[in-house]
Amino acid sequence: MDKNLQHSYRDRYYERGHWGTKIWQTLVMLLSWLVFITPIIIMTATYLAYRTDNRWGHFFWHYAEGFQELNFLMIFLTFALGTIAVFCLALSYVQVRRARGLVEKWPMFDITKNQWEQRAAERFMTERFGDEKFRQNCRNYTVRPEQNLSKNQLKKIVNNEETSVKH
Structure with a gap:
């Protein structure tokens, strides 16, 4: 089987070489974390100073609307984190039961079917337009007008071949 058909993704960041990509993506990641964490630090320091009468934290602002907003935000974030915690615990419970074999395992992605569809599509395209090397080079x-594909024709070809093989 062709090596390219076995992998459905590629990440140049983890491949050998590509230093420009690695440096650029690392810088973007660090800047993104900085943009994400800075408001959290400012909000946390101000909220701590507000709740502890300036014993801990630091005031970045002193207006009442900001503190009302912070109180609402803390209530909202507490509710959101609780909801996320319930969701994560429920999914973890299901995954543990699947790992122990107590629940039927259903396939998330059928790689065999995907490879079969790729081969069926490649056979059709080879018949229609020539072999892969010729098409790519x-x-x-x-x-020609008779070679044009109609809407969803390739999808129909793959599905028809799939149903004929299953019967």
Whole structure:
């Protein structure tokens, strides 16, 4: 089987070389974390100073509307974190039961079916337009009118071949 058909994704960040990509993505990641964490630090320090009468934390502002907003935000975030915790615990429970074999395991993604569909599509395209090397290495290719694909034709071809193999 072709090596490219076995993997459905590629990440240049983890491949050898590509230093420009690695440096750029690392800088963007660090800047993103800075943009994410800075408001949290400011809000937490101000809220601590507000709740402890300036014993801990630091006031970044002193207006009443801001403190009302912080009180609402703390209530809202507490509710959101509680909801997320329930969701995560429920999914963890299901995953533990699946790992122990107590629950039927259902496939999340059928790689065999996906590879079969890719091969069926490749067979159709080879019949219609020539082999893969020719299609990828040709600079100019004129499609004759009878070679045009109708709407969803490739999808229908793959589905029809799939149903004929299953029967």
